[in-house]
Amino acid sequence: MLLMFRKAVAAGGRTYQQCRLFSLSCSSRSDRKGLVLGVYDKEKDENSLKFTEAGEAFDRSVSGRLRELLTVSGPALTQGKSRVFHAVRQDFPSVAVVGLGKSSAAFCSQENWDSKKVNIRNAVSVGCRQLQDLEMPTIEVDPCGDAQSAAEGAILGLFEYDELKQRKKTVVAAQLHGSSNTESWQKGVLYAEGQNFARYLMESPANHMTPSCFANKIQQRLKSVPDKVEVHIRPKSWIEDQQMGSFLSVSKGSDEPPVFVEVHYKGATNTKAPPLVFVGKGITFDSGGISLKSSKNMDAMRADMGGAATVCSSIVTAASLKLPINIIGLAPLCENMPSGKANKPGDVVRAKNGKTIQVDDTDAEGRLILADALCYAHCFNPKAIVNVATLTGAMIAALGSAAAGVFSNSDWLWDHLREGNVVTGDRVWRMPLFEHYSRQMTESQLADLNNIGKDRGSGGACTAAAFLKEFVTVPHWAHVDIAGVMTNKDEVPYLRKGMTGRPTRTLVELAARLSSDFN
Incomplete structure (x- = not known):
């Protein structure tokens, strides 16, 4: 590293000692700024960077000193x-x-995203983190031809949950380099800050993010x-009045009371226009209940409220952007814990719409709380309902962390989701919603439905979606299973390791x- 630096200095026309004194003089200033700039891969017919x-x-x-430095300091920068x-x-x-890859990058049908946007996010995030490690309080970012993507890469890349640590990362202000594209940059900032808020909620330990704490954070x-x-924070008494027996059955195993969060954003000119309703699974800690999970990696179940986190965060962002649409967000919040009051395998509970459910696996609890929330969603005469949940391990097996699985009864709604994921690079993929799966859930020994179905261990993500479909009557509905995209190791370069806040x-x-x- 030192040798490379000396070579770079030589190419720049300064002595090593001059450079060291220069850096020291700059480091004493409170207004130090770093800069992230982009460079493309060389094409075959190009002789220079x-x-x-x-x-x-x-x-x-x-x-021309920067070009010289890049030439002598090592091989060409790749994406x-x-x-x-x-x-x-x-x-x-x-x-x-930072290396941006090919300047000709664009929509890639095989990857189902805009490669140019993804490349920018990846590259900018790397450069920002390196400058953050140098304790630069301010970083200006090259828009790289797409200011929104550059802003997303910077803001998402710099985020790290260190709320409870004494030693924290340097707080960095990422700014647009230059005066153009400010509107696009600010849009990217709001998109990324929304996702970071979801990441914050998901990363928070379960004892710091109980149902009541979650509700208060959203309100604040x-x-x-x-x-x-x-924002309406509905207590247990309201949930009982709504006859949400399925939701209540999950919550009764915990000492933490359940909460139902209801967020209304009226952005349309006609405030009474049919809304888009988002419903998010809000299990703030999932032990599995009586059907206890393995202790290995159970700590990650603090993020089993990822559906509620992403839904509420998306409404925060929509409101910040002043989108001209009415949105209602619903988040049933509780813990799934084992106790003498908890659901037992074989218990039968009754949902808000009157259907009875045989609970053969208490670890399939997300669908139980969503069932009542979906019934309630119909009270608002919605144009469309989208529910989001870290619902099944089977989704992890099916798609891994590449995309969230989408089950929908509407081609219209699916098309909009698919087109949206091309822009964001946060992919979704359509999964089957055959009657084959519904029959497995409705043939129950003791009740109208079984919460895991008769063909256990087979097509679990699909049967879970079929279960939820039993509580939906609107023509435009989508269930998004985000279990596979809940965490990040290194699969998404512009996100650090941890909870993702996707999608x-x-x-x-x-x-x-x-x-x-x-409208």
């Missing part, structure tokens, strides 16, 4: 790789140059966008696209 527009302007301002140079220009003590967050937003941005993009159809 191809910078972005901002990169070219910066290189001209230093008489997602970066290199940091110091003391190139006094107003930016450190500059991270929405105070920043008070116009056109109402918050895709839900926001869906709402944005539906706003034109709803």
Whole structure:
């Protein structure tokens, strides 16, 4: 590393000692700024490096020194790789140059996303993290031809949950480099901040994010966008009055009382226009109940409220963007714990619509709380209902972390989801909703439905979706199973290891696209 730095210094025309003194003088300033610039892969017919527009302007301002530094400091930068140079220009003590891949990147049908946008997010996030490690309080970011994607890469890449640590990461302000594309940049900031809020909720330990705490966090967050937003925190007595027996049956094993959060955003000109209803599974900790989970990795079950987190965060974002659409968010919140009061395998409970459910596996609890929430969603005469849940291990087996699975009775709604995921790069994939799966759930020994069905261990994500379909009568409904995308190891480069907050941005993009159809 030191040798590379010396070589870079030599190419830049400064001595090592001059560079060291320069960096020290800059490091004493409170207004130090880093800079992230993009460079494309060389095409076959190109003889020299191809910078972005901002990169070219910066290189001209230093008489081509940045190009020289890149040439002598190592092999050409490939997509997602970066290199940091110091003391190139006094107003930016450190500059991270990031590889954007091919300048011709665009929509890729095989990957089902816009490769250019994904490349920008990946590259910018790497450069921002490197400058964060250098404790730069401010980082300016090259828009790289798509300011929204650059903002998302920066804001998502810099996030790390360290709320409860004494030693925290440097707080970094990411800013757009240059004065153009400010509207697109700000849109990307709001999209990313929405997803980061979902990540914060999902990462928080279960003793810090009980149902009541979750509800209060949502209420506090929405105070920043008070116009056109109402938050109702419904207590246990209200849930009982609504005859949500299925939801209550899951909550009774815990000492923490259940809460039902209801968020109304009235963004349409006609505030009485039929809304888009989001429903999110809100199990703030899932032990499995009497059907106890293995202790291995059970700590991750603090994020079993990922559906509620992404749904509420997407409404926060929609309100911040002032999208012209009415949205209602519903989040049934409780813990699934084992106790003398908990559901027992073989118990029969009654849902809000009167259907009885035989609970043969208490660890298949998400569908029980969603059943009542879906029944309640119909009270609002919705144009469409989308429920989101970390519902099944079978979805992890089917798609892994590549995409969330979508089960829908509506081609229209699915098309909007699919088109939205192309923009966000946070993919969804359609799964079957055959009657074959419904028959497995409705042939129950003791009740109208069985919560795991007769063919156990086979097609679990599909049978879970079929169970939920029994509580839906609207023509436009989608169930999004996010179990496989709940966490990130290194699969998504622009997200650090941990809870992902996926697919918050895709839900926001869906709402944005539906706003034109709803009005």
